[in-house]
Amino acid sequence: MTIAQQHSIDHKQSIGEWINWLADYGKTEDGGVTRLLYSESWKQAQLSLQQVMIQNGFAVRFDEVGNLFARYAGTAEPGSIILTGSHIDTVQNGGKFDGAYGVLASLIAAHQLYVQHGPPKKTIEVVSLAEEEGSRFPFTFWGSKWITGQSTLAEARELVDSDGISLQQAMVDAGFGEPIPQAEVKESIDAFIELHIEQGILLEKKQKDVGIVSDIVGQRRYTVQFTGESNHAGTTPMSMRKDALRLAAEFITYITDQSEQLDPSLVATIGRLSVSPNMPNVIAGGVECSLDVRHADSELLDQFEDIVDQFMQTAKQKKMEMQLDCWLKIEPVHLSDRHVEIAYKQAEALGLSYEKMVSGAGHDAQVFGATCPTTLLFVPSKNGISHSPEEWTDTAALEKGVELLKSQLYALAYE
Incomplete structure (x- = not known):
């Protein structure tokens, strides 16, 4: 039985298998992925992730613009959210790891923690962000900017793709764009954690297991x-x-x-x-x-x-x-010193070698980092190649990233 059929997060299934599963949505002839915002492949990927989330006990919701959330509610501070995830949109004929790894790793880490330790004290919420790349519309970080209040639906009317379709129309065609009533309970994002492939060559050259980012350019x-x-x-x-x-x-x-x-x-x-x-x-x-x-x-x-x-x-x-x-x-973003220090300690406790880094690429962590304490973690990229079908990270390296993410989530949501 395939992952797609059983929708179960199982210890026997590797993060590599999950990435291959998601890569089928928008797969290109030469092994790349094209999954542009609000396209059919993007929509099917989000809906399939929704089913995985539901069948693994998460409380699941979409917001107005198509960001997908899966949560395990906190027992002590349910209104305090530790948010983790990344994006599922790609560049044209991009790689299968960029963004997708962070979403799937977050699901696996959150689920394993729940199975091993029960409900967290603070709410853990996994997000599959609608968009980061800016590949279809001349606008980046649509998903994270919406969550943080840095973008509005009014902007969607002004942006058009190469076919003249507005962001607003594409959003409506995909089934989104309608206002959703706000929850009665006031919530706040206490922290955001993003796990990502490096998209550079530093970690591989220095033979480091993980990168812990202090600043984003x-x-x-x-x-x-x-x-x-x-x-x-x-x-x-x-x-x-x-x-x-x-x-x-x-x-x-x-x-x-x-x-x-x-x-x-x-x-x-x-x-x-x-x-x-x-x-x-x-x-x-x-x-x-x-x-x-x-x-x-x-x-x-x-x-x-x-x-x-x-x-x-x-x-x-x-x-x-x-x-x-x-x-x-x-603008450049300096990430939370406290959370970076926690990541150092967790990496050392796990026996992982790490590199303190400045990220030369933009990530959703850059948007969240301006509004809440944020952690950005990297795993090595083979030959530093990204945004290409040749993008690759070994499964063993991916798993180390998941372990560090689990430790970071435990420190912030359970302790």
Whole structure:
């Protein structure tokens, strides 16, 4: 009998088997997963998780936007919630571990604690967040921002996907979007814990069992436009050109050099480049590129933005135009020192080697970390590959993460 048939969280079934089960929802031909927000594969994955939760004794509910919750109510402080989980949406043709591991590991950890120790003192609630990646709509952390009150349904009307479907319409089509009466009992999220694959190579290279994150970097994302003048490639002298591509190339070299000089931990990336008219015998009149900048210090991010602004003088000297549009600004988050210290002690008690880390990738923990004490735990990623069908973490490493998560939940909800 398969996991899907019996819906039972059993000690004999590994976390790897559960991940393979969930990966069937949105599975691609080359072994990846495409499970975009409110798509049919996303909806079926959430509904299947709902059945697993129900059949394992959790009290289960959806909220307005499709976040799925499963709880074991606390006996002493039921209104105090220790929330744990991650997201189930993916990038296009992504991996099967990203997000899904954190949801399934949380279910397993919470259930095993309940079986071994009975109901917790504080409520343990597992969440399968509706969305984190921003792969379908130009918006990230929809699920966690909704829970923390940082986003509203009004925003959903303004956001559309590549087919012109609004976030609100997609949400309604998936069966969500209607207001749900608030519970009469006042509740608060006392803590949030997220377990995730590293999506980097540090833990594997250092041969560490787990990573314990102290800070999550802030992110600034920009669209940069360079405007010159298209002209004939053969008849326009080099000294008379207004070559937007040349200006863009100088900018790429400039921001790369400046980031290395400013701070070794700062990263600046040009990931997308669009050239107009993009013809072999025409000087480029327009270039648009992306710029992604990350660091754990917001003041340093501000300083780097000033450095980027200074390059506009180069454009003016060359009688060309440059525009810089910041469309995403996420502040760095320092995670709870107390909860990080608890994680250190739990890792040592379990005999796990660990690395204190700064996360260079954004996670839902970043959103929760601004509103409540938060822990972010990592397990190694093979070759650091993520957002790809090649994404992989060995089952033994996954299980170590589950054990650390169990210990953290026990310390916060049972003791």
